[in-house]
Amino acid sequence: MQQFQVPQGHFSLQRYPVDANPSLRAWDAADELILKHVDEQLTHPDPGIWIYNDSFGALSVALNNYSVQAISDSYLAHRSIDNNYCDNHLVTDSLTVKSSIETLEGTPDIVLIKVPKTLALLEDQLCRLRPFLTAQTQVIGAAMVRHIHSSTLSLFERIIGPTKTSLATKKARLIFSTPDMEIKPSKSPYPNSYTLEGTKHQIINHANVFSRQKLDIGTRLFLQHLPVSATAQSIIDLGCGNGIVGLIASERNPSAQLKFIDESYMAVASAKQNFENAFNGQHKATFVVDNCLDKTDSDSADLILNNPPFHQQQAIGDHIALQMFRQSHRVLRQKGELWVIGNRHLGYHKRLKQIFGNCTRVASNSKFVILKTTKL
Structure with missing residues (x-):
């Protein structure tokens, strides 16, 4: 204190x-x-x-x-x-x-x-x-x-x-x-939208959502490798942003229950609108504003998809990512998987091995790497 x-x-x-x-x-x-x-x-x-x-x-x-x-x-x-x-x-x-x-x-x-x-x-x-x-x-x-x-x-x-x-x-x-009362109040230009490349999905983005104008390159790589799993009935998009990752995961795993989590109210509102627009009530999902996985039950998820932030406000560090990784270990069922996308230089594989005892590289490019780890 x-x-x-x-x-x-x-x-x-x-x-x-x-x-x-x-x-x-x-x-x-x-x-x-x-x-x-x-x-x-x-x-x-x-x-x-x-x-x-x-x-x-x-x-x-x-x-x-x-x-x-x-x-x-x-x-x-x-x-x-x-x-x-x-x-x-x-x-x-x-x-x-x-x-x-x-x-x-x-x-x-x-x-x-x-x-x-x-x-x-x-x-x-x-x-x-x-x-x-x-x-x-x-x-x-x-x-x-x-x-x-x-x-x-x-x-x-x-x-x-x-x-x-x-x-x-x-x-x-x-x-x-100083308020100038002659200025006519202008409507906010947000939320804005764009069409997700390779799909018909119109992606809505509130003002505080990361990569509001287009698909960022890290998420693009992640989407190319998202798993299709008959056993993943409970999937969490952790740090969901506008919800693109969870949306495509639901598209590939239509029987799964999705859960979107972010600490930004605008992010969760964007994810909810995008999911509802995409599936019109045909797929199942819940939307939660939370500090990582604080409100999520232990041993309740089969698959967690995560693009962790490396800053809180102006402070840069890996403490939020570590919290996400540790809480994911608690929340995953046995044999459940955590998939992480991150910049190569952040060295997340070392942290994941410490927490889970294992880590596999799924794919990578010159800047990003996708890692998979399993709760044994």
């Missing part, structure tokens, strides 16, 4: 899921900067505050004395906020936590936006936010300097209104955007 000292108070915070690396904090300098600004400039006696992309709850916890609506596409962020409120013995009566695709309500006095990694997600969030703003609403963005680009500021300028930035402090910067 790390100690977070800001003008609003002293709080204990931790990332979710808890990581063994103590150098990874549950906040950054941009969180500190925006909270300092709010403390110095706050004039409204009881402001309604909307907070976007509060990765681990630092902003929501620090501003717990106000009416807070926290909006994020990340299940892990939602859990972080809940856990850190609980750890600090805070009352949640004035806290509302919503996903990026839920309907917004009310009129905020202050909007705090941690600039997300994905520019498309920022565009979608600003478009959804715009109709709820008044001329008096304060819209303040925050990010580390390296994550603020001219394209970032252009979105604020085009969708919200006149935009300027603060001076950099500890490599962080604020964005101030």
Whole structure:
């Protein structure tokens, strides 16, 4: 548990899921900067505050004395906020936590936006936010300097209104955007779609889905080698994204029950729509927003298909992949298989051998490798 000292108070915070690396904090300098600004400039006696992309709850916890609506596409962020409120013995009566695709309500006095990694997600969030703003609403963005680009500021300028930035402090910067009520609210360009190559499937993608415009090369290789199995009656697409892998697995194994899992609400919504469009209720599937396989029963799956991420927010590492591999071992039935696609340089075969005791290469190219391991 790390100690977070800001003008609003002293709080204990931790990332979710808890990581063994103590150098990874549950906040950054941009969180500190925006909270300092709010403390110095706050004039409204009881402001309604909307907070976007509060990765681990630092902003929501620090501003717990106000009416807070926290909006994020990340299940892990939602859990972080809940856990850190609980750890600090805070009352949640004035806290509302919503996903990026839920309907917004009310009129905020202050909007705090941690600039997300994905520019498309920022565009979608600003478009959804715009109709709820008044001329008096304060819209303040925050990010580390390296994550603020001219394209970032252009979105604020085009969708919200006149935009300027603060001076950099500890490599962080604020964005101030004044609502221009003459700007007509624009509809978000998301979700968008494309036709999956070699098929008639129209693939729908919400803004925070990886590879929204076309099939990425790693998934293309994975699709070419997905197994057909008479014994695989329960298949999980773990880290499903838009659900293409599970969709094609269901097409090749029509009697199987599919389960799509991702920590992104937009990813799971995309996967659900794509599956329903493809099979119109003729194939069986469930859709779960979760931290990897936390909610999945042990010894319940015959086949798990996995393209693990190698980063959480801006932090790069293999801790999420390792969690997926370890939980897959728990969830698979005896003789069940885990198939993994990943960049060759990540060395997943070593980790899989440590956990499962075996690992076989199914296929590879110059950049990616498909690995298969069996629960003995």
